[in-house]
Amino acid sequence: MKKRTLVLGASLNPTRYSNIAIKRLISNGVETLALGAREGRVGDVVVETEKKLFSEIDTVTLYLNPERQKEYYDYIVSLQPRRVIFNPGTENVEFIEVLKDNGIQAEIACTLVLLSTKQY
Incomplete structure (x- = not known):
C-alpha cells in the first residue's frame, strides 16, 4: 500500500524540517500532500493553505506545536488517516486521546528517522 501522506505545517523554507520531510518522502516514493501557512511549492508538491478534504490519507x-494543532483536530479526524505522527516538539497528550477515541493510531516519532531507517 502506498502511504499517502499529508505534511501538516509545511514550510517553504528549505531549512525547516517539514520542508526536508516533504523532499525525503517524495524521494522514498511516498505520495505527498502538504498544508501550510503560505501557498507555494516544495519541489513538485503544492503547499495548500486551505483544509481540503483529501481522500485516502x-x-x-x-x-x-500543540497550541496550533487545536484548530486542526476536527479536520484531521475527518480525514480518517490510519496514523498521525507527532514529530519532535509536536507531542500533544490531549490530541493523542482525541485520535485514539476515533480509532486513529498516534505515533510519537520523527518522520525523517523513520524514513532513513526504512521503518516508514
Whole structure:
C-alpha cells in the first residue's frame, strides 16, 4: 500500500524540517500532500493553505506545536488517516486521546528517522 501522506505545517523554507520531510518522502516514493501557512511549492508538491478534504490519507505527519494543532483536530479526524505522527516538539497528550477515541493510531516519532531507517 502506498502511504499517502499529508505534511501538516509545511514550510517553504528549505531549512525547516517539514520542508526536508516533504523532499525525503517524495524521494522514498511516498505520495505527498502538504498544508501550510503560505501557498507555494516544495519541489513538485503544492503547499495548500486551505483544509481540503483529501481522500485516502494513510499518514498525517505533524509539524505544528500543540497550541496550533487545536484548530486542526476536527479536520484531521475527518480525514480518517490510519496514523498521525507527532514529530519532535509536536507531542500533544490531549490530541493523542482525541485520535485514539476515533480509532486513529498516534505515533510519537520523527518522520525523517523513520524514513532513513526504512521503518516508514
